[in-house]
Amino acid sequence: MSITDVSKVDSGTDAGRGVRVRGLRRGFAGREILSGADLDLAPGEFVALLGASGSGKSTLLRAVAGLDTQATGELDVPERRAVVFQEHRLLPWTNVWRNVTLGLSGRGLRARALQALDEVGLAARADAWPVTLSGGESQRVALARALVRTPDLLLLDEPFGALDALTRIKVQALVARLWSRHRPAILLVTHDVDEALLLADRALVLADGRIAEEFVVDIPRPRPVDHPRFAALRRRLLSALGVDPDLGGPDPESDPESGQLVAQQEAR
Numbered sequence: 001m002s003i004t005d006v007s008k009v010d011s012g013t014d015a016g017r018g019v020r021v022r023g024l025r026r027g028f029a030g031r032e033i034l035s036g037a038d039l040d041l042a043p044g045e046f047v048a049l050l051g052a053s054g055s056g057k058s059t060l061l062r063a064v065a066g067l068d069t070q071a072t073g074e075l076d077v078p079e080r081r082a083v084v085f086q087e088h089r090l091l092p093w094t095n096v097w098r099n100v101t102l103g104l105s106g107r108g109l110r111a112r113a114l115q116a117l118d119e120v121g122l123a124a125r126a127d128a129w130p131v132t133l134s135g136g137e138s139q140r141v142a143l144a145r146a147l148v149r150t151p152d153l154l155l156l157d158e159p160f161g162a163l164d165a166l167t168r169i170k171v172q173a174l175v176a177r178l179w180s181r182h183r184p185a186i187l188l189v190t191h192d193v194d195e196a197l198l199l200a201d202r203a204l205v206l207a208d209g210r211i212a213e214e215f216v217v218d219i220p221r222p223r224p225v226d227h228p229r230f231a232a233l234r235r236r237l238l239s240a241l242g243v244d245p246d247l248g249g250p251d252p253e254s255d256p257e258s259g260q261l262v263a264q265q266e267a268r
């Protein structure tokens with residue numbers, strides 16, 4: 001199907017359908033950000049999307065989510081999809097379980113919320129107010145809000161980006177467990193090369209408005225952080241992102257974006 005309005009996404013009704021995107025275009029103020037991007041996710045596949053800051057990762061994710069009415073191209077995505085953003089976006093004026101079931105109707109909503117909250121280890125906080133939660137807890141509630149919709153496609157836009165390093169590892173492990181239990185297709189936007197390699201089946205690099213490179217992460221799960229194959233993959237992925245894997249690399253002043261990535265690597 002060829003469409004000019006991505007909000008009219010062709011949504012599959014059959015469970016377990018994958019994602020097929022062709023020729024996705026989006027610009028802002030005359031500047032082209034996505035210039036005919038193609039993307040495929042098999043049902044249940046976990047794909048990480050990386051790229052320099054400003055390369056258009058979030059723009060691509062928003063279009064796949066059906067949140068961007070201005071993007072053009074062909075999209076074929078599951079109807080049941082859910083998005084988790086870097087900020088949890090919980091409503092402060094209602095409690096946790098009502099946040100989880102926001103926008104849903106029907107019977108047994110509290111029971112459904114409790115089940116989803118149980119999956120993220122927060123059933124005991126169902127009646128709490130969002131303001132009383134830590135950053136990691138809020139992000140787990142945001143995950144429960146996605147899970148309660150039993151998505152075939154889960155879109156994660158840097159969901160761990162605002163978390164401290166230890167919480168980040170715990171929430172990454174939680175996502176890995178939830179993915180292996182429910183097997184939605186996942187598109188994870190991240191800046192973190194190690195996160196991509198720990199979690200994803202494939203890591204894609206977005207550059208010049210398209211998927212420029214693809215890396216198959218052929219490491220069996222569960223993936224120990226010190227698995228010897230990470231090192232070679234990490235080097236290749238960093239190179240594809242324009243970062244010198246030996247951290248001696250690009251001069252941040254002549255290449256600010258690469259320099260930023262180097263700084264992030266060094267900070268870890």
Ligand SMILES: Nc1ncnc2c1ncn2[C@@H]1O[C@H](COP(=O)(O)OP(=O)(O)OP(=O)(O)O)[C@@H](O)[C@H]1O
Pocket residue numbers: 028029033051052053054055056057058059060
């Ligand atoms: N609503 C908007 N209006 C104008 N420009 C926008 C808008 N949304 C995104 N852009 C621009 O499009 C480009 C791509 O943005 P996007 O957020 O998709 O990049 P990104 O790869 O996710 O970046 P980052 O890694 O820094 O989050 C940026 O230059 C951004 O300023």
